[in-house]
Amino acid sequence: MEVPTDWNQYVADFPKLREAGVIPFALAQGWPTNGIFGVLLAGIGGTDLFLAVNRDKDVTAVEGPDFRKVAQAYADLRDAVDVNETVGQWNEATAQLINNTAAGNIMGDWAQGEFAVAGKVAGKDYDCLPGLGLNAVLDTGGDAFYFPKNDDPAITEAQLVLAKTMLSPETQVAFNLKKGSLPVRGDVDMSAANACMQKGLKILEDPNGVLPSGEQLLSSDTQQQLQDLEIEFFSDKSMSIDDFVGQFADIMSSAD
Amino acid sequence: MADLSHSRSASAGSAANGSRRLFHNLFVRNFSAKLAATPMIMTVLIVFIGCTAWTIFYSFTNSRSLPSGELVGFDQYTRLFSNRRWNASVLNIMTYGVTSLCFTMVVGFLLAVFMDQKIRFESAFRTVFLYPFALSFIVTGLVWQWIMNPAFGLQAAVQSWGFTSFTFDWLKNRNMVVYALVIAGLWQGTGFVMVLLLAGLRGIDEEIWKAARVDGIPTWKTYIFVVLPMMRGVIVTTLVIVGSGIVRLYDLVVAMTQGGPGISSEVPAKYVYNYMFGAGNLGQGLAASSVMLLTVFIILIPWMLIEFRPKSHS
Numbered sequence: 238m239e240v241p242t243d244w245n246q247y248v249a250d251f252p253k254l255r256e257a258g259v260i261p262f263a264l265a266q267g268w269p270t271n272g273i274f275g276v277l278l279a280g281i282g283g284t285d286l287f288l289a290v291n292r293d294k295d296v297t298a299v300e301g302p303d304f305r306k307v308a309q310a311y312a313d314l315r316d317a318v319d320v321n322e323t324v325g326q327w328n329e330a331t332a333q334l335i336n337n338t339a340a341g342n343i344m345g346d347w348a349q350g351e352f353a354v355a356g357k358v359a360g361k362d363y364d365c366l367p368g369l370g371l372n373a374v375l376d377t378g379g380d381a382f383y384f385p386k387n388d389d390p391a392i393t394e395a396q397l398v399l400a401k402t403m404l405s406p407e408t409q410v411a412f413n414l415k416k417g418s419l420p421v422r423g424d425v426d427m428s429a430a431n432a433c434m435q436k437g438l439k440i441l442e443d444p445n446g447v448l449p450s451g452e453q454l455l456s457s458d459t460q461q462q463l464q465d466l467e468i469e470f471f472s473d474k475s476m477s478i479d480d481f482v483g484q485f486a487d488i489m490s491s492a493d
Numbered sequence: 494m495a496d497l498s499h500s501r502s503a504s505a506g507s508a509a510n511g512s513r514r515l516f517h518n519l520f521v522r523n524f525s526a527k528l529a530a531t532p533m534i535m536t537v538l539i540v541f542i543g544c545t546a547w548t549i550f551y552s553f554t555n556s557r558s559l560p561s562g563e564l565v566g567f568d569q570y571t572r573l574f575s576n577r578r579w580n581a582s583v584l585n586i587m588t589y590g591v592t593s594l595c596f597t598m599v600v601g602f603l604l605a606v607f608m609d610q611k612i613r614f615e616s617a618f619r620t621v622f623l624y625p626f627a628l629s630f631i632v633t634g635l636v637w638q639w640i641m642n643p644a645f646g647l648q649a650a651v652q653s654w655g656f657t658s659f660t661f662d663w664l665k666n667r668n669m670v671v672y673a674l675v676i677a678g679l680w681q682g683t684g685f686v687m688v689l690l691l692a693g694l695r696g697i698d699e700e701i702w703k704a705a706r707v708d709g710i711p712t713w714k715t716y717i718f719v720v721l722p723m724m725r726g727v728i729v730t731t732l733v734i735v736g737s738g739i740v741r742l743y744d745l746v747v748a749m750t751q752g753g754p755g756i757s758s759e760v761p762a763k764y765v766y767n768y769m770f771g772a773g774n775l776g777q778g779l780a781a782s783s784v785m786l787l788t789v790f791i792i793l794i795p796w797m798l799i800e801f802r803p804k805s806h807s
Binding site: 266267320321322323325456457458460461462465466468469470471472473484 | 557576577578643644662665667751753754755756757767768771772773774777
């Protein structure tokens with residue numbers, strides 16, 4: 238089978254994948270299920286809808302037809318997934334892909350680290366569709382390092398050395414080639430980067446390519462409520478889209 | 494006038510006398526015992542009562558990550574009771590509580606009765622049954638998560654023996670997942686109930702048994718109608734221990750299901766934890782924990798009124 242070029246083609250292939258005895262979509266419980274909704278919102282809904290919902294907390298956008306399409310896509314995916322095939326952790330879902338028991342997955346670029354360890358090559362053994370092949374955007378985020386303030390100049394010196402080393406172009410290239418993620422600075426030579434990372438770097442070059450993630454736009458209280466709702470909707474095939482959209486709008490009307 | 498002043502000075506005198514007696518009773522009498530009890534009294538006042546008051550007060554504020562003094566009335570409670578996850582949590586803990594309480598008590602009592610039949614290797618059996626209690630809920634949850642995982646647990650094993658229609662997918666089944674928690678909880682806690690009740694059974698005087706045998710009462714009847722009522726104290730203790738374990742149920746859920754599938758095995762304690770620390774909404778978390786406390790009181794107070802009512806000496 239051909240590698241699909243966007244989400245819609247991929248979803249259309251689900252029945253064929255089932256016939257072939259392959260799990261169409263590898264799903265991990267918990268936050269990966271929430272992540273899927275964010276990706277669908279950016280990919281199918283588009284940048285404007287993503288920002289209207291997450292940044293402007295626009296309830297009319299949530300009740301609009303575009304958001305409904307995203308909710309429909311989420312529901313379609315829910316109905317295509319067999320609950321007995323779901324796994325507990327994101328890397329177990331990645332392992333399903335590596336072992337060829339599942340066809341695809343929605344996950345951050347760090348999943349490439351798992352592929353690299355398994356000796357798989359991007360563009361040959363596996364491929365990726367940033368923005369689901371529909372809307373070429375990336376939502377970014379990262380981990381933070383905090384250095385406690387102290388009075389010992391030797392320790393402060395060592396802290397600076399560590400910070401410098403972590404952000405140096407050489408470290409960024411070497412680290413991200415292993416992890417599969419994108420570097421935090423644009424001025425590094427990533428000619429050695431794999432096919433998927435090249436796609437990502439190209440998106441990062443475009444100023445409109447970077448979306449602030451939901452984590453930056455919404456308070457953790459709102460995120461928790463949305464997470465509860467998305468997880469409930471995804472696990473309960475009897476929950477209607479109307480119900481989901483209504484609840485979502487409720488949360489957004491008091492979101493901060 | 495003279496009468497009035499006389500009676501006033503008399504009442505003043507008796508009041509002084511009374512306050513002296515109160516002071517004596519409060520501080521001087523049994524001084525060493527009171528001194529020894531002071532740390533515990535302070536702990537109760539500050540930790541239990543003080544922190545409870547703090548919790549209830551801040552559940553009426555709009556506190557987020559840090560406590561704030563801004564009162565918002567019952568807003569947190571309105572939000573709490575319109576929250577689907579909270580309502581599902583309450584329903585789940587009720588199902589878990591009733592099922593788990595009934596089964597631990599009945600099975601624990603039956604095991605204790607079997608142990609009481611002067612069987613051989615009793616201490617070996619006792620160890621076997623009590624052993625799961627030595628494991629934490631986290632370990633229990635992980636083990637049962639593996640056993641009940643349909644992909645490689647019991648279901649996969651039995652199917653591989655040829656019984657292909659066998660299904661045991663409670664962990665992935667929204668309607669059954671709470672009972673999966675009950676099974677793991679029972680496995681962990683029943684042995685402990687058994688040991689407590691066995692101690693109660695051993696405390697029954699041998700003479701009672703002899704008298705029952707002389708009267709020709711069958712053994713099972715003696716257990717139910719004579720021995721069981723005599724074990725009231727042990728049974729109440731056991732109920733309190735098992736009950737408090739049910740209310741604070743958290744770690745088993747985290748290890749076994751993480752509240753899933755969806756929100757179908759969420760419990761109140763997990764809601765409190767998630768909203769206080771994950772979501773940084775102290776007010777909401779405290780409102781939820783205040784409701785948990787209130788529920789416990791609603792169950793406990795009628796029982797306390799019956800148990801500690803003044804005994805008449807008729």
